[in-house]
Structures are given as structure tokens and as C-alpha cells.
Amino acid sequence: MQVYEAPLRDMRFVIHELHQDDGFGNLEALEEFSPDLVDAVLEEAAKVAQEVLLPLNRSGDIEGCVLENGVVRTPKGFKEAYEMFRDGGWCALASDPEWGGQGLPEAVNKMTEEMICSANLSFSLYPGLTHGGTTAIEAYASEDLKQFYLPKMVSGEWSGTMCLTEPHCGTDLGMLRTKAVPQEDGSYKLTGAKIFISAGEHDLTPNIVHLVLARLPNAPEGVKGISLFLVPKYLPKDDGTPGPSNGVSVAAIEHKMGLKASATCQLNFDDSTGWIVGKPGKGMEAMFKMMNTERVSVGVQGLGVGEAAYQSAVYYAKDRLQGRSLSGVKNPNGPADPIIVHPDVRRMLMTMRAYNEGCRALGGWVSRALDAEKHATDPAVKQNAEDFIALMTPVVKALFTDLGHESANLAVQVYGGHGYIAESGVEQYARDARIAMIYEGTNGIQALDLVGRKMPAHMGRYLRSFFHPVSAFVEANKADAQFGPMIAALEKAFGALQLSTGTIAQKGMKDPEEAGAAATDYLRLMGLVAMAYCFAKSALIARDRLGEGSEDAGFYKAKLATVQFYFDRILPQATAAFLAIKAGKASMMALEDAAF
Structure with missing residues (x-):
């Protein structure tokens, strides 16, 4: 049985008590976010996660996404949940108020992300990818592009994607072939195919803004020849509403091991109009602005699934009667004792609990550094925050997702045979958690980044x-x-x-x-x-x-x-x-x- 109650007490401990001496706090720009306000936000986020998103988790996994006449239909209830999520301002939680965001600390945003991922990991990808896209656009796009696209994306009215992978290249993006041809009006025409595009097509928003890596004519080989482009699904009209199709089509949706309610698409770009984001040949720099944000969030995905798996396992271990305690009968009025009395079950539950609390504590520290990187006025504090984030991003992404998947597998083991069948719901956690160790750069790539780039x-x-x-x-x-x-x-x-x-x-x-x-x-x-x-x-x-x-x-x-x-x-x-x-x-x- 899928059980989840947001661990608000531990979240408050991490935010308010654990890291007060790390040098990343007392930021003037965030003074208005008092502990009481932060706690209120977390409590409301918990309600959304538990009451709106959790009930759709298993049904969404069973139903999955469907491609019909070039349009992806998300599972029943997802569109209504997204509209409620958007209208409640949750898409805009940590975004800059200049673009309509609420400007909350990342330390709060990441806790909110954890709750959403625990309740419904598939759902989390739709707003999560959009938030990552706004990060790259805000940092590198022209003022015109920012003014036009950011308010719609920050609010959640339009969603976003990142389009990197092609059929012949994954991590080695220097091999990509998608072309971008300059036009007289300053735009570009993009042609090529991308695969494994999360939220690449869906029915939750009227327009989707794709960030696409492509090559300009005569660009040098390898990653130095890659540029980044903003390509909307529909070309906007002058009034900002979606206009004609922009030559972006769905060739197929992937049939996956997990995350079945998240549409993972094969996309074709056929003379699609786009605008460059950043400088020519600097696409990887701009894309990594988005990817580094996403890598911390992917780590939080691992934590989120791990917490839900743990709570579901605890529920079952207290309810399932099997055998007697080695130290004597604990349930004399029943035919057997609950399995939580057995040392090996305790080993599994305590392992999951320690993984979750350890990841939450470390993630909270990194989140405070994200806030200091953005808001600190002391150059030394800002530099230290940037250094710490650079070092810890691959650790958070790889370690948290490794441990989240391990926790999901331990939950299946606690359930025994009942965990292996779909009715229990915990096998979904094992399937959903697996991809987080792969996308946004495999965990092996994160380790190479740590020793090859960050360490020296x-x-x-x-x-x-x-x-x-x-x-x-x-x-x-x-x-x-x-x-x-x-x-x-x-x-x-x-x-x-x-x-x-x-x-x-x-x-x-x-x-x-x-x-x-x-x-x-x-x-x-x-x-x-x-x-x-x-x-x-x-x-x-x-x-x-x-x-x-x-x-x-x-x-x-x-x-x-x-x-x-x-x-x-x-x-x-x-x-x-x-x-x-x-x-x-x-x-x-x-x-x-x-x-x-």
C-alpha cells in the first residue's frame, strides 16, 4: 500500500536548526521569510502532496500516457491536478518575483519538491523541467525572450523541456546532428530528431517551450560547435496566445520501466523556428545552467521516492503478522507478531530511515548554499557557496538516487511476495526510482565529474x-x-x-x-x-x-x-x-x- 505523510518535523529541524552555523544564512533578501511563514508553506505543500497528488500516483502508473493523433494524453486527473497546482502558485514558488515568482528560498523549495516527488514522481517532472528551463532562459536569453517567455513559464501557464539526446548520442553530445540555420529576421530554422524528452508533449499546458541543442552551419566539431535555442511548440501570436504549429511533432512516446505517467517523447523538429539563447557555440554553458539546477532536483527525486518507500514499508511491517519475536511474544492476542519485531526487518527499515534523514540533512545544506549563491552580498560567502554547490552537485545527484533506489528495493523486500506484485504499490517505487540514476547524466558520469573536474x-x-x-x-x-x-x-x-x-x-x-x-x-x-x-x-x-x-x-x-x-x-x-x-x-x- 502506498502510504505517505510529509515528514514536516524533520524538515523543520533541517531548515531551522541543523545548519544555522554554516555561514550561508542571514541573507537580507530572504528576511521576510520567517520560520512561521516557511512552516505554513510547507504545511500547505504537504496537503497538496497528500490529498491531490498521492491519490493519482498508482492510477497514473496503471493508465500511463497515450499518444493519439500526434497529441499525448496524460492519465485521468493529471490535468485537473496541474491546473490546481498552477493556480495555487506552486509552479512559481522559488522563481524571481520580477517574472511573477514568489522568490521563496531554495531551502524551502527543495523540501516542497521532495514532498511532490514522494507523492507522485511522474507529476513532478512537468513543473520541475519548466523551472529548470526558466533558469537557463533567465541567465542567458535576450531581454526580449525573457520578457515574453518567462512570465508564462514561471506561472506554469506554459511548460518547458530540455532537448539534448539524439538517437546516436547520449552523454557524448559532441556528436549531435540537429541543425540550426540563421534567418534574415534573426531567428533560426531547426531540423533534427531528439529522443528521451521528458514532458516533450502533453495536454497540461497550451504551449511547450523546448530548449534545444543544435549546430549552426560550419560550426566546429564537438561540444564547441553546439548552441542553444528556444523553440516553442506553437509560434505565439502578438497577443501571446499560441498560434500556428511550429513544426515540432511527436514520433513516439517511450514505453518505459517506470514513470509511466510522465510523457517521455521522441520529437522531430522540421524547419522549426527558434531563437538563440546565449552566444553561438556556447550552448553547453547555457544548458548546464539548467542541468545543474536539475541535477540537484533529481537527487531530491531519489530522496522523495526513498521516503515514500520507507513509510509504506513501515506501515506494512506494523500490520503484517508473521512469526514470533526472538525475544518473546509481543502480540499475545494474535496468531503471530508483526514483522517489525524481527531484527532483519528492523535493519531494512532503519537503513531506509537513515538514508532519508541523511540525504535530507545534506540536501538542506546544499539548498542553503544555493540561496547564498544567489543572494549573498559578501563576495567571500558567495564564492564559498558557489564552490560548495559545484562540489556537491554530483554527490547529491548520484548518492541520493542510488540510496533512493536502494530504499525502494528494500521496501519490496519488507513486503516480501506481496511487494513483488502490483497490488501493493511498492514495486512502482522501485521502477520509478531507477531512471533517476540514469538521466541528467548517469551516476557514473557524476562520479567522473567529481574526480575529473571538481576535485582538481x-x-x-x-x-x-x-x-x-x-x-x-x-x-x-x-x-x-x-x-x-x-x-x-x-x-x-x-x-x-x-x-x-x-x-x-x-x-x-x-x-x-x-x-x-x-x-x-x-x-x-x-x-x-x-x-x-x-x-x-x-x-x-x-x-x-x-x-x-x-x-x-x-x-x-x-x-x-x-x-x-x-x-x-x-x-x-x-x-x-x-x-x-x-x-x-x-x-x-x-x-x-x-x-x-
Whole structure:
């Protein structure tokens, strides 16, 4: 059974308590968003997620999207839900007020995204991609394009997509073939085919604004020859309403493993009119503005599914009667005890819980940096925020989606045979979560980005944005009478991360394959340390609140239990990652291609 109640208490903990000392707060531009206002927004978002979107999750998966006469029909109820979502201002939550947005902090927006993804991941892609598109347009488009398109996209009246992948090229975008031919009026005519385009066609909005990567005539080979173009589905009339078709057609919709209520399309552009966004040959720069925003949001997708899977598993574990507790009967009036009494079921539930709370804590830290990057007036704070975001974006995208998929699979395991059949609803979480490890750059690509670009950038400057606060925290708290052993475990894992950084830097300079072989383990190691740091801070805060006699003692006691489980049962994975990194590439690359 799909069960979800927004984890508002933990969200408030992350927003209001956990990261107050990170240097990214106290932003003058966000002063109006008081804790009471933030809490009210989160509570209303929870109602939308639970009451409007969750009931459509399983029915949308069963019905899916349908292509009829060149038009994609979304499942029953999606159009009405989208209209309610749009009219409620949820599309515009974190967008700039200049374009009709509400300007809320990203720290709040990402929590809202988590709730939407938990309730209905397929639905989340429609407004989510539009928000990413507005980011690129706002940063790089001409003033005319911004004035015309941003108000409609920010409000959700029109939606947006990103069109990168072609049948012959995915990650290697330097191979793309879509052409853009300049016209006398300053526009361009685009011709080509794109695949795997999420929300590429649907019936939720009257127009769709595609951001398309294409090549100008005589453009150089590779990524340096790629430009970005804004191509609407319908050419707007002078009054802003959709006009004639713009030569954008749907060749097919993909039949997928999951996310069946999200239309993933094959699109053809046939002399479609578009306008350049940014400078010629700088399309990747502009597109990455959108993709980096989306990569953090994709990480939140993993967290969202993980939370819904966890709650559904807890519901079942408390209800399902099987066997007796190893320590004695717990349900004497029933034929058996609920399976939540069994240690291995507890192992799975606690693993999921720790993954979710750890990701939420780390995601909250990154979200605060996103706010500081945009609003900080101190150049040093802004630079530190930019560095931290650059470093942590691949970690958030890859780690959160890995762990979200693992949680979804654990939920199926908790349900046993009932989890494997569709009626329970939890197998949908496993199917839906899988794509997040692939799109917006596979998790292997995220790891390569971390070790190949982010780690060595500016002589390791990005690393300092993370290493320095962890080091300072360890030094300040390792003598703590109660949590000294926990801080020591953090220090040990952090030391392994530092040694691994040096090992990869040294080996990678001589042999890039050594860095590539270590990349995935290094990303996991950094993520484990980052979550351990957040959890250790959480433990100190929880102890203080309990000492103060908090009325919410149950929450803080549960937080301490989750923290202890993380350090006992999950952080030891850091040692395995460190040993794998030390082993190098030899055994990984030894087998001849023909022997596979």
C-alpha cells in the first residue's frame, strides 16, 4: 500500500536548526521569510502532496500516457491536478518575483519538491523541467525572450523541456546532428530528431517551450560547435496566445520501466523556428545552467521516492503478522507478531530511515548554499557557496538516487511476495526510482565529474568548502564526553576521504584511468562523510534540546537513535570504499575486451 505523510518535523529541524552555523544564512533578501511563514508553506505543500497528488500516483502508473493523433494524453486527473497546482502558485514558488515568482528560498523549495516527488514522481517532472528551463532562459536569453517567455513559464501557464539526446548520442553530445540555420529576421530554422524528452508533449499546458541543442552551419566539431535555442511548440501570436504549429511533432512516446505517467517523447523538429539563447557555440554553458539546477532536483527525486518507500514499508511491517519475536511474544492476542519485531526487518527499515534523514540533512545544506549563491552580498560567502554547490552537485545527484533506489528495493523486500506484485504499490517505487540514476547524466558520469573536474579545480579550492567545516567540527568536538567515539568515527572516515583524494590526485595525473576506476567509490565515500558530518551535528543539537526539556523529546530521541544506527551500520561502508580506491584499476582493466 502506498502510504505517505510529509515528514514536516524533520524538515523543520533541517531548515531551522541543523545548519544555522554554516555561514550561508542571514541573507537580507530572504528576511521576510520567517520560520512561521516557511512552516505554513510547507504545511500547505504537504496537503497538496497528500490529498491531490498521492491519490493519482498508482492510477497514473496503471493508465500511463497515450499518444493519439500526434497529441499525448496524460492519465485521468493529471490535468485537473496541474491546473490546481498552477493556480495555487506552486509552479512559481522559488522563481524571481520580477517574472511573477514568489522568490521563496531554495531551502524551502527543495523540501516542497521532495514532498511532490514522494507523492507522485511522474507529476513532478512537468513543473520541475519548466523551472529548470526558466533558469537557463533567465541567465542567458535576450531581454526580449525573457520578457515574453518567462512570465508564462514561471506561472506554469506554459511548460518547458530540455532537448539534448539524439538517437546516436547520449552523454557524448559532441556528436549531435540537429541543425540550426540563421534567418534574415534573426531567428533560426531547426531540423533534427531528439529522443528521451521528458514532458516533450502533453495536454497540461497550451504551449511547450523546448530548449534545444543544435549546430549552426560550419560550426566546429564537438561540444564547441553546439548552441542553444528556444523553440516553442506553437509560434505565439502578438497577443501571446499560441498560434500556428511550429513544426515540432511527436514520433513516439517511450514505453518505459517506470514513470509511466510522465510523457517521455521522441520529437522531430522540421524547419522549426527558434531563437538563440546565449552566444553561438556556447550552448553547453547555457544548458548546464539548467542541468545543474536539475541535477540537484533529481537527487531530491531519489530522496522523495526513498521516503515514500520507507513509510509504506513501515506501515506494512506494523500490520503484517508473521512469526514470533526472538525475544518473546509481543502480540499475545494474535496468531503471530508483526514483522517489525524481527531484527532483519528492523535493519531494512532503519537503513531506509537513515538514508532519508541523511540525504535530507545534506540536501538542506546544499539548498542553503544555493540561496547564498544567489543572494549573498559578501563576495567571500558567495564564492564559498558557489564552490560548495559545484562540489556537491554530483554527490547529491548520484548518492541520493542510488540510496533512493536502494530504499525502494528494500521496501519490496519488507513486503516480501506481496511487494513483488502490483497490488501493493511498492514495486512502482522501485521502477520509478531507477531512471533517476540514469538521466541528467548517469551516476557514473557524476562520479567522473567529481574526480575529473571538481576535485582538481582551482588547485582544490572546491574541496576546501567542504573539508574546512568538517575539520573544524571534528577538532572542536572530538573530546566530547558523550559523543567522542562518534566524532572519532567521523574523523577516521574523513581521514580516509583525505587520503583517497591524495591517492587519486597522484595516480590520476599519471594515468587518467586510475581516477576513473576510483570515481564511483570516491563519490560514495564523500557522500558518506558528508552525511556523517550532518548526523554528528544533529546528535549535538538533539542532546541540547533534550537537556533543555524540549516538549518534542520523542523527535530528538528518535533522531539520536537514527544517528547511532548510521554510525554503527552505514558509515563503516567508508572503509570499504577507501580500500577499493587504494586497490587501483589493475583488476578492473585486466580482462581483454574479447574475454567478456
